[in-house]
Amino acid sequence: MIRLLLRESRWILLASLLTGLGSGLGGAGLVAVINQALEPGAPEGLVWVFVGLAVWLWAARTASAFFLVRLGQNVVFGLRLKLSRQVLAAPFARLQALGPSRILACLTQDITNLAEAFRWLPLICVNAAMIVGCLAYLGWLSGPLAAMVGAALALGIASFRLAEARAWRGLKLARECDDALYGHFHSLAHGIKELKLHRHRREAFLGERLAETAARYRHHYLTGTGLSIVAGNWGNSLFYVVIGLVLFVLPDYQAVGSEVLRGYCLTILYLMSPVGGLIESLPVFGQAGVALKKLEILEQTPEEPDNPAPLSSRLFPKPALLELVGVTHRYYRGEDERSFTLGPINLKLQPGELVFLVGGNGSGKTTLSLLLVGLYTPEQGEIRLGGRRVTDANRESYRQQFSTVFSDFHLFDSLLGFQGRELDAEARAYLTQLRLDHKVRIESGAFSTLELSQGQRKRLALLVAYLENRPFYIFDEWAADQDPPFKNIFYTEILPTLKARGKTVIVITHDDSYFHVADRCLKLEEGQLFEMPTAEWKQTRAPETDTGHDWGKTYAEISL
Numbered sequence: 001m002i003r004l005l006l007r008e009s010r011w012i013l014l015a016s017l018l019t020g021l022g023s024g025l026g027g028a029g030l031v032a033v034i035n036q037a038l039e040p041g042a043p044e045g046l047v048w049v050f051v052g053l054a055v056w057l058w059a060a061r062t063a064s065a066f067f068l069v070r071l072g073q074n075v076v077f078g079l080r081l082k083l084s085r086q087v088l089a090a091p092f093a094r095l096q097a098l099g100p101s102r103i104l105a106c107l108t109q110d111i112t113n114l115a116e117a118f119r120w121l122p123l124i125c126v127n128a129a130m131i132v133g134c135l136a137y138l139g140w141l142s143g144p145l146a147a148m149v150g151a152a153l154a155l156g157i158a159s160f161r162l163a164e165a166r167a168w169r170g171l172k173l174a175r176e177c178d179d180a181l182y183g184h185f186h187s188l189a190h191g192i193k194e195l196k197l198h199r200h201r202r203e204a205f206l207g208e209r210l211a212e213t214a215a216r217y218r219h220h221y222l223t224g225t226g227l228s229i230v231a232g233n234w235g236n237s238l239f240y241v242v243i244g245l246v247l248f249v250l251p252d253y254q255a256v257g258s259e260v261l262r263g264y265c266l267t268i269l270y271l272m273s274p275v276g277g278l279i280e281s282l283p284v285f286g287q288a289g290v291a292l293k294k295l296e297i298l299e300q301t302p303e304e305p306d307n308p309a310p311l312s313s314r315l316f317p318k319p320a321l322l323e324l325v326g327v328t329h330r331y332y333r334g335e336d337e338r339s340f341t342l343g344p345i346n347l348k349l350q351p352g353e354l355v356f357l358v359g360g361n362g363s364g365k366t367t368l369s370l371l372l373v374g375l376y377t378p379e380q381g382e383i384r385l386g387g388r389r390v391t392d393a394n395r396e397s398y399r400q401q402f403s404t405v406f407s408d409f410h411l412f413d414s415l416l417g418f419q420g421r422e423l424d425a426e427a428r429a430y431l432t433q434l435r436l437d438h439k440v441r442i443e444s445g446a447f448s449t450l451e452l453s454q455g456q457r458k459r460l461a462l463l464v465a466y467l468e469n470r471p472f473y474i475f476d477e478w479a480a481d482q483d484p485p486f487k488n489i490f491y492t493e494i495l496p497t498l499k500a501r502g503k504t505v506i507v508i509t510h511d512d513s514y515f516h517v518a519d520r521c522l523k524l525e526e527g528q529l530f531e532m533p534t535a536e537w538k539q540t541r542a543p544e545t546d547t548g549h550d551w552g553k554t555y556a557e558i559s560l
């Protein structure tokens, strides 16, 4: 963590450490002054030294705390952005393997634990400086007495180190439970309907899952922090042993004189507060250490090369032929489970082609679409666009050729990443066409609401895809949530219009009554891709539906 701090801003750190040290030494000086004031015949001007030291202590403590809190927040801010960037730069398959719960736990819990440690950091510095100052004063009072206190401190530290490994293990196990807890909270938030409607399921979820994991967390956390507290307090109590020894057991030390003994006892009692503060902070730092280790999972995730080329200098020609040559993708799972392999896939998609992709559940349609858009990297074979091979160096640019609405799409509350003065007007025209104008308004690129039905949300996602205006479109079962009139509009107006604009459109669908709309129908069976014979799908007829709509005309009017 210190390395992290140093990297962020070594000058603020240095300033805060110096002021922390100053405040600690000021505290020790204050004890010396108090001790002197208690002696008969204390010098007259001592009161001004006392006032000066008190003011200095206040100023140094405030400055040190201010510097370190600021530094801590800088680090937390930097870490939040850095880790979010790292998540965005990690390969999609790796993020899928990590799972959302682990990523969320890192981005929230671990950063919070680090922030908590930074909150404690100023106190640690002040306390450490105070301990050093008090020890120096003790040394000045009596060398042998200071050696005894030093020995008690060393014994305390050694016993803490003995317990530390087990304490660390407890905190680490507690942190592992965090990942599972986030998974349960995710189920709680997203499965609320299913849990409310089924009493036994709800009780099993609460009792067997959530409570069990939360109890495991509590057990490991208490083991971790409990050991730190016991070992730390044992170290602190050693000071009483030292005071008792000197006052009642070792007569030689009584020979040093009552003033020295009083100063000695006073300083030790004063010393116990900073030592106690240090002990209290140890579990917090233990947790921060565990958090840093966990964050390494994200930090060590390989990054995809970022291609900063502006969109105007696209690497791929338009319109372009998209080719998949011997492309495969495999999901690796546990030894005992059957793994799924897609491909080898050989496929050519011409510009302006409208292609339907069909197949049973689990046949590999979504996997193929993830390969097509460049979110998965082919394990074997290659993808070519306009004759140019897609590689790590140009994959980022390649992905910018696709507009998608996946079945698990996400809607942002505004048109992020879009520019242009006509944006609102264009978006509003589409809202009207998508029959959403009575539900959603768009102001400065922001949607007034996302509280919509699933079918309406999908229409909004379609609107975003339209505005993107890219050469390739992929819709994953888009029409599944649409009412019959709008399903008809989608297949008979929206898709042909996109085709007419020269877009290559891939539609994953089970709507066999609309297959005739397509130029080609591809079928996936257990990861193998076939071209369906035209006779099998060209005869299909759409159900009679009056839409009262002319999408093609509107689309042309809005003119992307």
Ligand SMILES: Nc1ncnc2c1ncn2[C@@H]1O[C@H](COP(=O)(O)OP(=O)(O)OP(=O)(O)O)[C@@H](O)[C@H]1O
Binding pocket: 096, 331, 332, 333, 340, 359, 360, 361, 362, 363, 364, 365, 366, 367, 368
């Ligand atoms: N992230 C993953 N990890 C491991 N296996 C996966 C993963 N995603 C999908 N699979 C497996 O790959 C196979 C193909 O899945 P895919 O989602 O591509 O099918 P699909 O044709 O889109 O199915 P559906 O019509 O149900 O959406 C399935 O057997 C599935 O179990």
